[in-house]
Amino acid sequence: MSQFVFSATAFACVLSMLSAADAQPLNRRVFASEAVYDLHVANPAFRRCDAKSDGALQPDELACYDAFPVKASFSLPAPVPPRTPIIEAAVEPTQRRSPALTATTVATDDPLTASNETHLIVRRSRNAIGSFADPAPFADAAGAEFAWADDRVGDNEVWSAHGIVAASFVHYGEVQRDAAYIDTLTLAPYINFDRTSNSTKTTEDIDNLTYGGAFEAGFANVFGATQFVDIGGALASSFGAESKNWSIDLAWQPIGGVNPEGGNTIFSYFGTPIPLGRNLVFSLSPMIQAEYVSDLSDASLQPIFFDHDEAFRMGPTVTLAVDGRKLDSVPW
Numbered sequence: 001m002s003q004f005v006f007s008a009t010a011f012a013c014v015l016s017m018l019s020a021a022d023a024q025p026l027n028r029r030v031f032a033s034e035a036v037y038d039l040h041v042a043n044p045a046f047r048r049c050d051a052k053s054d055g056a057l058q059p060d061e062l063a064c065y066d067a068f069p070v071k072a073s074f075s076l077p078a079p080v081p082p083r084t085p086i087i088e089a090a091v092e093p094t095q096r097r098s099p100a101l102t103a104t105t106v107a108t109d110d111p112l113t114a115s116n117e118t119h120l121i122v123r124r125s126r127n128a129i130g131s132f133a134d135p136a137p138f139a140d141a142a143g144a145e146f147a148w149a150d151d152r153v154g155d156n157e158v159w160s161a162h163g164i165v166a167a168s169f170v171h172y173g174e175v176q177r178d179a180a181y182i183d184t185l186t187l188a189p190y191i192n193f194d195r196t197s198n199s200t201k202t203t204e205d206i207d208n209l210t211y212g213g214a215f216e217a218g219f220a221n222v223f224g225a226t227q228f229v230d231i232g233g234a235l236a237s238s239f240g241a242e243s244k245n246w247s248i249d250l251a252w253q254p255i256g257g258v259n260p261e262g263g264n265t266i267f268s269y270f271g272t273p274i275p276l277g278r279n280l281v282f283s284l285s286p287m288i289q290a291e292y293v294s295d296l297s298d299a300s301l302q303p304i305f306f307d308h309d310e311a312f313r314m315g316p317t318v319t320l321a322v323d324g325r326k327l328d329s330v331p332w
Contacts, residue, residue, distance in 0.1 A: 036050075036053065036054065036055035039055060040053070044068065045064075045065045045068040046065070048064065048068055048260075049061045049062075049064035049065045049068060050065075051260075064260065066325070067273070067275060067281070067325060113174050113175075114171070114172060114173055114174040115171075115172045116169070116170065116171050116172070117168075117169075117170045117172070118167070118168070118169055118170075119135065119167070119168040119170070120165075120166075120167055120168075121135055121164075121165070121166045121167075121168055121188075121190075122143060122144050122163060122164070122165055123135075123141055123142065123143065123144065123163065123164050123166075124141070124142035124143060124144055124145060124162060124163055124164070125142070125162070125163075125164060125192070126164055126190075126192060126212075128141045128142045128164075129141070129164070129166065131186075131216060131230075132166065132168040132170070132186050132188035132214055132216055133168070133170050133184045133186040133216050133218070135168070143163070144161075144162065144163025144164070144165075145160070145161070145162045145163060146160070146161050146163075147159065147160050147161075148160075154200070154201070155199075155200055156198055156199055156200045156201050157198070157199040158196065158197065158198045158199070158201075158204075159196075159197055160195060160196040160197070160206075161193055161194075161195045162193070162194050162195075163192075163193060164190055164191065164192040164193075165190060165191050166188050166189065166190035166191075167188065167189055167190070168186060168187075168188040169186065169187045169188065170184060170185070170186045171184065171185040171186075172184055173185075173220075175220075176220075176221060178221070179221060180219060180220065180221040180222050181219075181220055181221060182217070182218070182219060182220075183218035183219065183220040183226055184216065184217065184218040185216075185217055185218075186214070186215065186216040186217070187213070187214075187215055188213065188214045188215075188216075189212070189213040190211075190212050190213065190214070191209070191210070191211055191212075192208075192209075192210040192212065192234075193208070193209055193210075193239075194206055194208040194209075194210075195207060195208070195209075195239060207238045207239055207240075208236060208237075208238065208244075209236075209237050209238060209239050210234050210235065210236045210237070211234065211235050211237070212232060212233060212234030212235070213232065213233055213234075214230065214231070214232040215230075215231045215232070216228070216229070216230050216231075217229045223254070223265050223267045224256060224259070224263065224264050224265035224267050224268035225254040225255060225256035225257070225265070225267035225268055225270060225271075226254070226255045226256070227252070227253075227254050227267075228251075228252070228253045228254070228255060229250075229251070229252050230249075230250070230251040230252075230253075231248075231249070231250050232248070232249050232250075233246070233247065233248045233249075234246065234247050242297070243296040243297070244295075244296055244297045245293055245294060245295045245296050245297065246293075246294055246296065247291060247292060247293040247294070248291070248292045249289065249290065249291040249292075250289065250290045250291075251287060251288070251289045251290075252287065252288050253271070253285065253286070253287040253288075254267040254270045254271065254286070255270065255271035255272070255285070256268035256269055256270045256271055256272050257272045258272055258274075269284070270283075270284060270285060270286060271283055271284070271285045273323070275325070276322065278325075279324055279325055280322060280323070280324060280325060281322070281323055281324075281325050282320065282321065282322045282323075283320075283321045284318060284319070284320055285318070285319040285320075285321070286316060286317070286318045286319075287316065287317045287318075287319075288314075288315075288316050288317075289314065289315065289316075289317065290312070290313070290314040291312070291313055291314070292310070292311070292312045293310070293311045293312075294309065294310050295308075295309045295310070
C-alpha cells in the first residue's frame with residue numbers, strides 16, 4: 001500500500017550561484033593586458049561587467065560591478081594537483097570552482113578547464129554538508145560529536161556519537177560560453193551514525209546507522225540557467241544490522257544569472273540577486289522535491305507508517321532571500 005502526501009515548505013539551500021553569462025572568452029588576445037585577463041579570471045564581477053575587456057569600468061559598467069553579489073580575490077591562488085584528498089577536519093576546505101570563481105585545486109594552465117577533485121567530509125549531519133560538490137565551509141558547519149557523561153544523581157552513564165563521514169568525488173566540466181555543458185558531476189557515498197547509549201535509562205537510547213549515497217549533476221547554459229539535479233538513496237539500520245527503512249529522494253533546482261546582453265529566460269532570474277530599491281537585493285530560489293520511503297521494521301515509531309509500509313511525497317519549496325547591496329557610501 002502507498003500513501004501520497006503533498007508538502008510545500010520553505011528552507012534555505014546552499015548552492016553556488018552560477019550563470020551562463022559568467023562564461024566569458026578565455027582567449028588572452030581579447031584583453032588589454034595579461035593583468036586584465038587575470039583579473040577577469042579571478043573576479044566574477046569584472047568577468048560580467050567589463051564588457052570592453054580593458055579593466056577600466058565606465059559608469060554603466062561600474063553600476064553593474066557594484067550590484068554584482070560575488071567579488072573574488074584579484075590574485076589567482078596556487079594550483080593543487082588534481083585528485084588530492086582533502087581532509088576537511090584538518091585542512092581548511094577549498095572553495096568550489098565555477099564559471100564565476102577561479103579553480104583552487106586544479107593543476108592546469110586554464111583554471112576553467114575540466115578537472116577532478118576528491119574530498120573526505122566529516123560533519124554532524126547530512127544537512128550540515130549542503131551540496132557534496134560545494135560543501136558548506138568547515139568553519140561554518142557543525143562537526144561530528146563524540147561525548148560521554150556520568151550522571152551520579154540519576155545513576156546513569158551515557159555516551160553518544162553523532163556524525164556523518166562522506167567521500168565526495170567531483171568532476172568539473174570545461175566551461176563553455178554559449179553552448180550547454182556539464183558544470184559538475186558528483187558521486188558521494190556516506191555513512192551517517194547516530195548513537196546514544198544509557199546505562200540505566202535505556203528507553204532514551206538512540207540506535208541509527210545509515211548507509212547512503214548521493215549523485216549530483218549541474219547542467220549549465222540550459223534555458224538561461226544552470227539546472228541542478230540531486231538524486232540520493234539511503235538504507236537506515238541499527239548498529240546490530242537490523243534494517244529499518246530505505247528511501248530514494250530527488251530534487252531539481254535552477255540557478256540563473258541575468259545576462260545584460262539579453263537572451264534571458266524566466267530561469268535566468270531564479271537564485272540570482274535582483275535590485276530592490278537602492279540599498280537592497282532579493283532572490284527567489286524555487287525547488288521541486290520528491291521522496292519515496294519504504295518501512296522495513298515491524299516497530300516503526302513514525303506515525304506515517306502506522307497503516308502503511310510505503311510513503312511517497314512530492315512538492316515545491318521556494319526560498320526568498322533579501323540582502324544589502326555593496327555601496328561606496330551609505331546614506332546618513
